[in-house]
Amino acid sequence: MxxxxxxxxxxxxxxxxxxxxxxxxxxxxxxxxxxxxxxNASYVVLQFIVLASAWNIxxxxxxxxxxxxxxxxxxxxxxxxxxxxxxxxxxxxxxxAAACCTGVLGLGIGLISLRLRGIFFSIATVAVAIVLETVIxxxxxxxxxxxxxMMRPEPIAPFTSYDTMLFFVMVLMAISAVAISRYIxxxxxxxxLRAIKDNEEAAECVGVPTLKLKLIATVxxxxxxxxxxxxxxxxxxxxxxxxxFSLNYSVSAxxxxxxxxxxxxxxxxxxxxxLGSVQQIVTVTISSELNVLIVGVLLVFFVVVAxxxxxxxxxxxxxxxxxKGDAKGGAQ
Numbered sequence: 001m002x003x004x005x006x007x008x009x010x011x012x013x014x015x016x017x018x019x020x021x022x023x024x025x026x027x028x029x030x031x032x033x034x035x036x037x038x039x040n041a042s043y044v045v046l047q048f049i050v051l052a053s054a055w056n057i058x059x060x061x062x063x064x065x066x067x068x069x070x071x072x073x074x075x076x077x078x079x080x081x082x083x084x085x086x087x088x089x090x091x092x093x094x095x096x097a098a099a100c101c102t103g104v105l106g107l108g109i110g111l112i113s114l115r116l117r118g119i120f121f122s123i124a125t126v127a128v129a130i131v132l133e134t135v136i137x138x139x140x141x142x143x144x145x146x147x148x149x150m151m152r153p154e155p156i157a158p159f160t161s162y163d164t165m166l167f168f169v170m171v172l173m174a175i176s177a178v179a180i181s182r183y184i185x186x187x188x189x190x191x192x193l194r195a196i197k198d199n200e201e202a203a204e205c206v207g208v209p210t211l212k213l214k215l216i217a218t219v220x221x222x223x224x225x226x227x228x229x230x231x232x233x234x235x236x237x238x239x240x241x242x243x244x245f246s247l248n249y250s251v252s253a254x255x256x257x258x259x260x261x262x263x264x265x266x267x268x269x270x271x272x273x274x275l276g277s278v279q280q281i282v283t284v285t286i287s288s289e290l291n292v293l294i295v296g297v298l299l300v301f302f303v304v305v306a307x308x309x310x311x312x313x314x315x316x317x318x319x320x321x322x323x324k325g326d327a328k329g330g331a332q
Contacts, residue, residue, distance in 0.1 A: 015182065019175050026171045030164045039167040041284075043235065045276035046170040047228050051249065052256035052268035053174075053181040054224035058217040059254065060262030061190055063197035064114070068125030069253040071132050072102045072222045074244035076229025078142055081239055084150065085141075091169065091231065098230035099223040106222025110215045117200070126250075133245040147240025150233055166231055177224050182265040184220070193217060225253075248292060255299045261311030270310050274298075 029038070051069060059065050076098035083089035083097050113124040137145050152162045159165035184190045192213040195203040204210050233239050252275065260271030275298060279291045306313040 022175060023171065026168055030168065036161065036163045039163045041280040043167050043170050044280060045273065046174040048252060048256060048272040048276040049174040049269055050177040050224060050228040051253040052272040053177040054221045055253040056257040056262055056268045057181055057184055057221045060257050061185065061193035061197065062214060062217050065122045066125050067122050067250050068129045069225055069250040070245045070247060071129035072105065072225035073229035073249050075102050075105060075132060076226030077232035077239055077244050078136060080230040080233050081142060095227050095230040099227040102226025103219045103223035106218040107215060110218035114211065114214045114218065129245055133241050136241045143240065145241065147238060149238045152234055152237060166235055169231060173227060178265060178269060180220065185265050189213060189216060251295055255295050259298055259302045259309055261309030264311055267309055267311045
């Protein structure tokens with residue numbers, strides 16, 4: 001037991017050290033790079049990390065596939081828009097308000113739909129996105145179908161531009177999302193969610209509070225997705241329902257954990273870095289229209305070749321190499 005606790009403590013120290021290194025690297029990037037595109041592209045990749053980590057809490061750990069990521073993401077953006085129009089709130093307040101609003105939205109959706117299972121739950125999440133988009137489309141306060149254009153305020157010191165400020169904010173959000181996902185995976189919540197994924201009926205029989213755990217996962221997942229969407233208004237300087245509720249967000253949020261591996265917190269990070277980087281490179285070199293095609297091709301490839309994602313593929317290779325080593329040792 002003491003050895004296990006020591007190992008966990010060592011892993012925690014490594015994780016904290018890695019987070020500090022990421023923050024220092026971000027600061028170095030802001031001081032050494034003057035091209036806004038670098039920060040804009042990095043912002044998108046970091047946003048993918050938040051969405052993928054958030055999706056994995058419910059879809060990966062518990063096995064409840066959520067196709068409604070765009071609903072939470074867009075509502076985060078529209079909550080931020082409301083806070084700007086009503087109170088001229090700063091970015092931090094917008095993010096907190098968006099997380100609270102979409103967390104409550106997640107709780108409501110969970111209470112209504114989490115008793116559904118399999119494809120029925122997934123269809124329910126799609127329906128939520130459609131309903132919310134329809135409401136926004138017909139609400140003049142939020143610009144309706146035409147959307148609204150916004151003016152960026154001055155960046156807060158020590159940031160020299162709003163792009164660098166948004167980039168640094170998203171760095172902190174990505175670290176927070178990964179840390180929350182990692183904590184849930186290693187806590188009693190994660191153990192309960194994995195039991196639900198393996199066999200929900202059996203988990204209920206042995207006393208696992210399945211509904212409570214699923215509601216926790218839905219609230220946390222929804223809050224993180226909404227927080228990721230809050231800076232969208234100032235990042236784009238414009239918001240309208242069709243792009244905010246785009247199905248691409250839902251597909252990407254699902255694809256990234258599957259590509260990286262849903263069994264661990266690091267899988268969505270790997271998938272987001274891979275998919276997000278490839279999409280940004282293709283956008284610059286070829287065309288942004290190919291982004292959806294890239295997601296589809298990679299998703300089909302990993303589902304067929306490596307259904308457990310990159311993490312599962314690495315584990316298989318390690319097991320195979322270990323078996324070869326044992327065979328050679330036995331032969332000697």
